[in-house]
Amino acid sequence: MKKNLVCVLCPRGCRIIVDSESLEVIGNACSRGAQFGPQEIISPQRMLTSTASIKGALHKKIPVRTTSAIPFDQTFQCIQEIQKLQLTAPIEVGQVLIPNILGTGVDIIASRSLCINLP
Numbered sequence: 001m002k003k004n005l006v007c008v009l010c011p012r013g014c015r016i017i018v019d020s021e022s023l024e025v026i027g028n029a030c031s032r033g034a035q036f037g038p039q040e041i042i043s044p045q046r047m048l049t050s051t052a053s054i055k056g057a058l059h060k061k062i063p064v065r066t067t068s069a070i071p072f073d074q075t076f077q078c079i080q081e082i083q084k085l086q087l088t089a090p091i092e093v094g095q096v097l098i099p100n101i102l103g104t105g106v107d108i109i110a111s112r113s114l115c116i117n118l119p
C-alpha cells in the first residue's frame with residue numbers, strides 16, 4: 001500500500017509517497033526524506049518543545065525541549081511529566097531537567113537560561 005506523507009524535516013515540506021511493504025520512497029528532494037518516510041511508517045518520532053514552571057525567575061515559565069526525537073505516541077505522556085516539574089532559578093541553557101524521560105534514552109533540557117529575579 002502507498003502512503004502519502006509530508007516530510008517535516010525541513011521547511012520545504014516535500015510531499016513523499018512511501019510503499020508500506022518495500023519502504024521505497026519517492027518525491028523526496030534529499031536523502032533525509034528517504035530516511036524519514038520509512039521511519040514514519042514503522043515508528044513515527046518527533047522532537048518535543050514545551051514549557052515548564054519555574055520559581056524565582058523573571059518569567060513563570062521556561063522553554064524546554066527534548067535532546068532528540070521521541071516516539072510520537074509518547075508525546076502526551078512526556079508533556080505530563082514536564083508539567084510536573086517545579087523548577088527554581090537559576091537554570092542554565094542545556095541543563096538536564098528530566099534525564100531519560102519515560103525510558104526513551106532522551107533528556108528534557110532547558111532551551112534558555114533564567115537567572116534569579118532580584119527584587
Ligand code: SF4
Binds near residue numbers: 033
Ligand atoms: S525530503 Fe529533504 S528537502 Fe524535502 S522536506 Fe525532507 S528534508 Fe527537506
